[in-house]
Every structure is written in C-alpha cells, then in structure tokens.
Amino acid sequence: xxxxxxxxxxxxxxxxxxxxxxxxxxxxxxxxxxxxxxxxxxxxxxxxxxxxxxxxxxxxxxxxxxxxxxxxxxxxxxxxxxxxxxxxxxxxxxxxxxxxxxxxxxxxxxxxxxxxxxxxxxxxxxxxxxxxxxxxxxxxxx
Amino acid sequence: xxxxxxxxxxxxxxxxxxxxxxxxxxxxxxxxxxxxxxxxxxxxxxxxxxxxxxxxxxxxxxxxxxxxxxxxxxxxxxxxxxxxxxxxxxxxxxxxxxxxxxxxxxxxxxxxxxxxxxxxxxxxxxxxxxxxxxxxx
Numbered sequence: 173x174x175x176x177x178x179x180x181x182x183x184x185x186x187x188x189x190x191x192x193x194x195x196x197x198x199x200x201x202x203x204x205x206x207x208x209x210x211x212x213x214x215x216x217x218x219x220x221x222x223x224x225x226x227x228x229x230x231x232x233x234x235x236x237x238x239x240x241x242x243x244x245x246x247x248x249x250x251x252x253x254x255x256x257x258x259x260x261x262x263x264x265x266x267x268x269x270x271x272x273x274x275x276x277x278x279x280x281x282x283x284x285x286x287x288x289x290x291x292x293x294x295x296x297x298x299x300x301x302x303x304x305x306x307x308x309x310x311x312x313x314x
Numbered sequence: 315x316x317x318x319x320x321x322x323x324x325x326x327x328x329x330x331x332x333x334x335x336x337x338x339x340x341x342x343x344x345x346x347x348x349x350x351x352x353x354x355x356x357x358x359x360x361x362x363x364x365x366x367x368x369x370x371x372x373x374x375x376x377x378x379x380x381x382x383x384x385x386x387x388x389x390x391x392x393x394x395x396x397x398x399x400x401x402x403x404x405x406x407x408x409x410x411x412x413x414x415x416x417x418x419x420x421x422x423x424x425x426x427x428x429x430x431x432x433x434x435x436x437x438x439x440x441x442x443x444x445x446x447x448x449x450x451x
Binding site for chain 2: 173190192195196232235236260265267282283305308
C-alpha cells in the first residue's frame with residue numbers, strides 16, 4: 173500500500189466531517205431525526221402523512237449547499253471515471269442496497285457509529301469491505 | 315419551524331460533504347483502493363463526523379427529547395440479519411463502482427454534474443423497485 177499524498181486532504185476532510193457531525197446534531201437535537209440520507213429520501217418515495225415536510229426541507233438544504241459553497245469560492249472539480257452504463261447499474265445497486273440495508277454512509281456510517289449501534293457497525297463493515305473488493309476487481313483485476 | 319431547522323441541517327450537511335471532498339467520486343474510490351495509491355481522507359471525514367455525532371447522540375439520549383421538547387425518532391432495532399448485511403453489501407458494490415453514495419450524489423446533482431443526475435435517477439429507481447417488492451410480499 174502507498175499513500176496518495178497528492179490527493180490526501182486531512183485538514184479539509186476532518187473539518188468537513190465535523191460539519192457533517194454538526195448537521196447530524198442539528199437535525200437530531202432540533203428536529204428529533206436521524207440524518208441518514210437514503211432513509212430521508214426513501215421516506216419521500218413511500219410518503220406518510222405528516223412525515224414529508226422535514227424530509228423535503230432537509231433535501232432542499234442539501235441541494236442548496238453547492239450554491240452556498242460556490243458563493244464562498246469553493247468549487248468542486250469531480251473526477252468521475254464511470255461511464256453512463258456503470259452509473260446506472262451503480263445507482264440501482266445503491267438504491268436497492270440502502271433500502272434493504274436500512275441505511276448508507278450517513279445513516280449507518282456516521283449516525284449509527286456515533287450512537288454505538290452494533291447493527292450499523294456490521295452494515296458499515298459490509299459496505300466498506302464490498303466497496304474495497306469492487307474497486308480492487310475493477311482497478312486491479314481487469 | 316421543524317422544516318426550517320431541517321433545511322439548515324441539510325445545508326450544513328451538504329457544505330460538509332463538499333468541504334470534505336466527498337462529492338468527488340475519485341476521492342471516495344481513492345479511499346476504497348487500498349491496493350493502489352490510497353487516499354485516507356474518507357477515514358478523517360468519518361472521524362470528524364463521529365466525534366461530534368457521539369456527543370450529540372449521547373446528549374439526545376440523556377435528554378430523551380429535542381431542545382424544543384419534541385420527540386426523538388431513533389431506530390430501535392438491534393438485530394444483525396441477512397437483509398441488513400446483504401443490502402449493505404449490494405450498496406457497497408454500487409458505491410465502489412461509481413464512487414457515489416446518496417448524499418454526495420444529490421449534492422453533485424445540484425451542482426449540475428450530468429453523471430450525478432444519471433446516478434440519482436437510477437438510485438431512485440432502485441428505491442422504487444424495493445418499494446414495489448415490499449408491497450408484493
């Protein structure tokens with residue numbers, strides 16, 4: 173293993189992570205909800221009466237974030253290798269997998285681990301392990 | 315009022331994703347690529363988020379209510395079953411293929427990234443398939 177020092181951003185990533193934690197704390201301590209993105213979006217796909225507004229508002233804030241960050245001078249230049257076929261397959265797998273697995277990187281990886289949930293630890297180990305295996309297969313085995 | 319706080323939380327969440335670099339699939343795949351040139355940034359994102367999150371959840375657990383006296387909606391399941399592990403494994407495969415997970419994909423979609431729009435549409439499709447399958451059960 174070699175460290176990719178040219179792309180490693182410890183300070184910005186730690187600070188960004190802390191912001192994510194603050195956002196999860198806001199949603200929890202003010203709205204009483206867990207900041208799991210797949211769960212929040214999933215609840216809009218199968219909506220229940222009286223349980224829609226906070227979800228829409230959260231997603232609205234998420235979608236407004238790039239505008240705020242652009243005003244602050246932060247512009248992302250994403251590196252995307254996946255073609256459109258791969259993106260469609262990947263999106264389907266992520267939608268299905270997070271629905272059956274009851275969460276994603278935010279719900280299990282951040283909030284679940286923050287509340288020391290064994291279920292979320294198992295889920296997080298599973299998706300990181302399979303993510304690593306998949307990248308290994310795509311990058312080093314084909 | 316709840317909606318205002320939720321909007322604020324979503325905004326801060328998205329800002330954190332952008333600042334941390336997680337809206338760049340190349341950075342996510344760089345973390346998952348332990349056999350290649352490894353970018354440990356994602357581990358620091360989780361460390362920063364969990365450090366704050368731990369105290370937030372501990373505080374919420376002790377209070378038993380929100381700051382405004384509202385109810386806490388917390389998951390109550392504790393069992394590790396095949397659906398949890400299988401679903402998470404399938405999610406991991408999709409995550410590794412494209413480098414997108416739900417939050418960063420939505421933020422990138424709002425930034426006008428075409429690939430993210432395709433991914434988000436497919437992701438919503440996957441969620442709809444799950445919903446349809448659950449209705450048939």
